[in-house]
Amino acid sequence: MTAQPFPISGIVASRRPHRKDAARNYDALLAAAREAFAEHGAEASLEDIARRAGVGIGTLYRNFPTRRHLFESVYADEVDALCQVALEVAEREPWEALTSWLRRFVDYTVTKRAIREALDNESEIFLTCRDSMYQAGGPLFERAQKAGEARADMDFDDLLRMVAGITSTNFLDDTQRDRVLTVALDGVRAAR
Amino acid sequence: MTAQPFPISGIVASRRPHRKDAARNYDALLAAAREAFAEHGAEASLEDIARRAGVGIGTLYRNFPTRRHLFESVYADEVDALCQVALEVAEREPWEALTSWLRRFVDYTVTKRAIREALDNESEIFLTCRDSMYQAGGPLFERAQKAGEARADMDFDDLLRMVAGITSTNFLDDTQRDRVLTVALDGVRAAR
DNA sequence: GTTGAAGCGGAGGTGTGCCTCCGTTACAGT
DNA sequence: ACTGTAACGGAGGCACACCTCCGCTTCAAC
Numbered sequence: 001m002t003a004q005p006f007p008i009s010g011i012v013a014s015r016r017p018h019r020k021d022a023a024r025n026y027d028a029l030l031a032a033a034r035e036a037f038a039e040h041g042a043e044a045s046l047e048d049i050a051r052r053a054g055v056g057i058g059t060l061y062r063n064f065p066t067r068r069h070l071f072e073s074v075y076a077d078e079v080d081a082l083c084q085v086a087l088e089v090a091e092r093e094p095w096e097a098l099t100s101w102l103r104r105f106v107d108y109t110v111t112k113r114a115i116r117e118a119l120d121n122e123s124e125i126f127l128t129c130r131d132s133m134y135q136a137g138g139p140l141f142e143r144a145q146k147a148g149e150a151r152a153d154m155d156f157d158d159l160l161r162m163v164a165g166i167t168s169t170n171f172l173d174d175t176q177r178d179r180v181l182t183v184a185l186d187g188v189r190a191a192r
Numbered sequence: 193m194t195a196q197p198f199p200i201s202g203i204v205a206s207r208r209p210h211r212k213d214a215a216r217n218y219d220a221l222l223a224a225a226r227e228a229f230a231e232h233g234a235e236a237s238l239e240d241i242a243r244r245a246g247v248g249i250g251t252l253y254r255n256f257p258t259r260r261h262l263f264e265s266v267y268a269d270e271v272d273a274l275c276q277v278a279l280e281v282a283e284r285e286p287w288e289a290l291t292s293w294l295r296r297f298v299d300y301t302v303t304k305r306a307i308r309e310a311l312d313n314e315s316e317i318f319l320t321c322r323d324s325m326y327q328a329g330g331p332l333f334e335r336a337q338k339a340g341e342a343r344a345d346m347d348f349d350d351l352l353r354m355v356a357g358i359t360s361t362n363f364l365d366d367t368q369r370d371r372v373l374t375v376a377l378d379g380v381r382a383a384r
Numbered sequence: 385g386t387t388g389a390a391g392c393g394g395a396g397g398t399g400t401g402c403c404t405c406c407g408t409t410a411c412a413g414t
Numbered sequence: 415a416c417t418g419t420a421a422c423g424g425a426g427g428c429a430c431a432c433c434t435c436c437g438c439t440t441c442a443a444c
Contacts, residue, residue: 019441022391043235045431056393061433086329094339097332137278140290147286154375157364162372165361169353180354183346187379211411214421237401248423253403 012080015073017063026063028053034074042071151190159188198275204268209255218255220245226266234263343382351380 017023032052036044046067050060064070085104089097134156141159144150166184171177209215224244228236238259242252256262277296281289326348333351336342358376363369 017391019390021440025392046433047431050393057433058393058435059391062391067432086332090332094332094336094341097335140278140282140286144286144290149286150290151375154371158368158372158375161361161363161368162358162376165359165372166354166357166376168360169357171353172349176350176353179346180350180357183343183350183379184354184358184376185379187375187377209421211420213410217422238403239401242423249403250405250423251421254421259402 008076008080012073012076025053025055025059028055029060029063029070030074030077033070034077037071037074042067046070145190148190150188154188162188198272200268200272200275204265204272207265217245217247217251220247221252221255221262222266222269225262226269229263229266234259238262337382340382342380346380354380 015026017026029049032049033044036049036052040048046060047057049070050057053060060070064073082104089104091097137160138156141150141156145152162184163181166181167177171180207218209218221241224241225236228241228244232240238252239249241262242249245252252262256265274296281296283289329352330348333342333348337344354376355373358373359369363372
């Protein structure tokens with residue numbers, strides 16, 4: 001095993017039980033939980049997780065007394081892996097190293113599909129809403145593009161999703177949300 | 193009432209019942225649902241919503257046969273209001289009109305706190321994870337800043353939250369996610 | 385191989401949410 | 415005022431998730 005310079009690494013390693021059967025179950029539970037959380041969000045059924053892992057519900061509770069314990073363990077695993085990646089990219093050019101790490105960050109974050117909604121909007125009314133929304137806001141964006149204020153190589157759908165994504169996260173306070181949104185919008189603004 | 197040029201507007205209006213008591217209950221249910229969804233996410237208890245609205249559970253089900261109906265109605269209301277705002281800002285300067293509409297979009301989208309997680313991370317282990325994460329990625333960002341590649345007027349926390357936000361939304365496909373992320377990162381890149 | 389302790393699993397009690405059904409209530413048209 | 419009907423509300427049956435408890439099993443130390 002390589003050096004573990006991150007505080008999380010020790011914690012992750014130390015939590016795994018020693019006995020053979022216990023360690024196997026622990027791993028199975030973590031894998032099942034990661035899958036279940038990705039699929040159903042943070043409210044996934046604990047009994048379902050135990051079932052997926054092929055262990056009894058009692059075993060789940062012995063290893064992870066609360067939902068939070070389980071959730072945290074899964075999360076800690078992800079973070080630990082992500083931290084390792086940072087070491088791997090460290091020798092590249094500054095900007096390139098940063099962005100490739102960020103893109104990995106994205107991949108790992110996908111596990112937090114917990115955050116996402118089940119809104120895959122097949123329904124009639126959602127489509128209508130979308131149409132209305134685009135009909136209302138689209139022209140504003142196109143106008144800005146024609147005035148040379150907004151970059152031409154993206155469309156309104158891109159823009160809405162970008163803003164929605166940034167918005168749907170928790171920030172320390174409104175000041176931070178605004179600051180981040182401003183940064184992103186700088187990216188949308190055409191070079192002049 | 194002003195003109196309603198958006199397809200959603202008619203739908204929203206036509207769904208409200210005619211009888212006085214029925215209309216009152218309908219309004220109360222929508223208000224309670226908006227509140228409950230904002231507070232507990234899309235899985236908020238329907239019985240709790242009925243309770244908040246001060247009506248029987250039967251009344252909720254008569255107006256909104258499924259959770260989806262209720263959710264859609266709340267959402268449609270938000271969208272409708274947002275569409276109206278687009279008309280109001282239409283006479284301003286192109287870029288200013290766009291961005292002020294977008295900021296309103298943010299406000300209305302906040303209702304979709306449903307998307308957000310209950311992860312307000314008070315716990316010990318979350319803090320440790322965070323420390324590790326920042327310890328791992330922070331230097332990459334600072335290095336990019338020192339090389340003049342990343343703007344100096346934001347910090348790593350801003351950056352992580354921006355990327356996490358964009359990432360946690362659904363996109364049509366990975367191509368779009370990547371495109372949008374690139375746009376936002378253009379905003380992070382220092383002017384040169 | 386023996387053995388005792390650590391680990392296992394699932395039955396079952398409790399709570400909560402979903403949704404239906406129907407006796408009662410309140411509106412609105414005459 | 416009268417009355418038919420639309421709307422109301424909540425009891426109750428069903429399903430499912432949480433979590434505990436304890437008799438049984440498996441490991442590993444000697």
